[in-house]
Amino acid sequence: AQSVTQLDSHVSVSEGTPVLLRCNYSSSYSPSLFWYVQHPNKGLQLLLKYTSAATLVKGINGFEAEFKKSETSFHLTKPSAHMSDAAEYFCVVSVSNSGYSTLTFGKGTMLLVSP
Amino acid sequence: DTEVTQTPKHLVMGMTNKKSLKCEQHMGHRAMYWYKQKAKKPPELMFVYSYEKLSINESVPSRFSPECPNSSLLNLHLHALQPEDSALYLCASSQGWGAIRWQYFGPGTRLTVL
Numbered sequence: 001a002q003s004v005t006q007l008d009s010h011v012s013v014s015e016g017t018p019v020l021l022r023c024n025y026s027s028s029y030s031p032s033l034f035w036y037v038q039h040p041n042k043g044l045q046l047l048l049k050y051t052s053a054a055t056l057v058k059g060i061n062g063f064e065a066e067f068k069k070s071e072t073s074f075h076l077t078k079p080s081a082h083m084s085d086a087a088e089y090f091c092v093v094s095v096s097n098s099g100y101s102t103l104t105f106g107k108g109t110m111l112l113v114s115p
Numbered sequence: 116d117t118e119v120t121q122t123p124k125h126l127v128m129g130m131t132n133k134k135s136l137k138c139e140q141h142m143g144h145r146a147m148y149w150y151k152q153k154a155k156k157p158p159e160l161m162f163v164y165s166y167e168k169l170s171i172n173e174s175v176p177s178r179f180s181p182e183c184p185n186s187s188l189l190n191l192h193l194h195a196l197q198p199e200d201s202a203l204y205l206c207a208s209s210q211g212w213g214a215i216r217w218q219y220f221g222p223g224t225r226l227t228v229l
């Protein structure tokens with residue numbers, strides 16, 4: 001069985017300061033891990049994906065995540081926050097079934113960015 | 116083209132109405148999904164179609180009826196809904212094969228049931 005724990009429901013940062021959103025996972029298999037972002041009243045956009053090719057994964061808009069198997073973590077970082085980064089972020093574990101995939105979502109972290 | 120489109124963007128309906136939500140993708144994906152998302156919650160899976168066949172129905176009430184007319188289209192027919200069904204309805208698609216299959220999401224339909 002898979003599970004995802006996002007350790008913070010809200011994170012507040014100032015514009016220009018670093019962002020850290022924390023995620024721990026549990027998976028019976030070698031996991032596929034994603035981060036999705038959702039701006040208010042919008043759909044979910046894939047930010048980045050871990051596919052076992054490299055432990056440091058680069059995504060869109062300057063975000064990165066590092067897969068640490070020993071810590072079962074997949075934390076999301078960005079060196080410098082922009083106002084446009086304010087959104088809900090979901091850490092997700094994916095399992096591939098026959099003909100489709102099943103996503104297990106964390107509860108989400110709301111990122112607040114102040115000027 | 117990596118886009119999933121959904122229509123309408125907003126829908127207001129009474130409890131006796133019949134309406135449909137539409138989802139379309141042209142990425143050649145063979146798996147399509149319906150999710151329901153309440154405010155400040157992650158999406159909850161409702162249905163999965165794989166190669167145009169219903170693969171998962173997550174114990175969704177029969178007032179929600181999915182349909183997959185072809186590999187690019189996914190519909191969700193709504194009838195006799197309740198106010199608690201008000202939510203953002205998201206459609207997604209993914210490849211039907213391969214070891215790693217991330218899902219592309221549409222912008223959603225905001226449904227309000229009066």
